[in-house]
Structures are given as C-alpha cells and as structure tokens.
Amino acid sequence: QNEIISRRFSRSNSLNSGCLPGQLPKFYYPLGRPYSSHEVETQIRKITAVFDRFPARIVGRKELGAILKIVGLPLYWKEPVFRAVNNSNININNNNNNINNGNGNGKKDVISCEAFVDYWKKVISTCYDNASRFVKILTSGQRNYLLPEDFG
Secondary structure: OHHHHHHHHHHHHHHOOOOOOOOOOOOOOOOOOOOOHHHHHHHHHHHHHHHOOOHHHEEOOOOHHHHHHHHOOOHHHHHHHHHHHHHHHHHHOOOOOOOEOOOOOOOEOOEEHHHHHHHHHHHHHHOOOHHHHHHHHHHOOOOOOOOHHHHO
16 A cells, blocks of 8 residues: 555656646646747758758749748648748838739749748747647637638
8 A cells, every 4th residue: 555655646746847846737738839049940951951852942832842842831721821921021021033924913822931931930939739820820810700802
C-alpha cells in the first residue's frame, strides 16, 4: 500500500514540475498554442527548402500546394493564401523586380520565397490554429470574423 501512495505522490509531483507551487501552467489559448522560436525557425527552413526547388525561388498557384503541405494547411487554401501573400506584398512594398501579369493592377502571377516567408511569419505570430489563420488570410487581417465579400 505504501508503494501505491508513493507512486501517486511522485506522479502528482511530476505534473507540477514545470511551474511554481500553487500555480497552474497556462492551458487556455483562444487562438491556439503559440509556436516556440525553434518551431518557427524549423518551419521557415522547410519552406525555404521547398522554394529552393523552383527556378528563381518563385511559385505560382499550382506549385503553392507543396508549401501549404509543409506548413500544415489544406490544399484548397491555395487561392486564398496566394491572394493574401500577393496583396500583402503589394501593400507593403510594390517591388519593381516582381513579375507582374501585365494587367496593370500590380498583382503578380507568382510569389517569391521572401514574400511568402514574411507573410507566414506575420500569420503564425498571431494565429496559432487553422481556424484563426483562415480568418486572418481571408480578411487580410482586418477583422476577427468573416463577411460574404471575404470569399470573393
């Protein structure tokens, strides 16, 4: 019987080893559990490795699926993510070296590794689960809810 009691105490002690006595570890994350800096760096390295496989480190809509797979997003998010990265890049800095589609609106048919990595860092710095990422991507970070025009 003493063995059972000591096991219970040792088990309960191991649960509290990560925090001070009388404190509970944080367990509620309304937007998901934040990434550690190591997890972010690992994701960025994987993203860069995929972009390195493409000429000039740029991808179109079709090739974006490989990058989405690396970051854990569904393939059917290709178009919204592509538009979000493209719009984010235009709003931040309309770089003349980017390849435009010739329609005069400044939107590109491709996105660069740098543009995607910059955008992705912004997304994962505030959105830690797919639901919050989906809203941020569709609303361009404007709101925490969706409107019908966000899908257009």
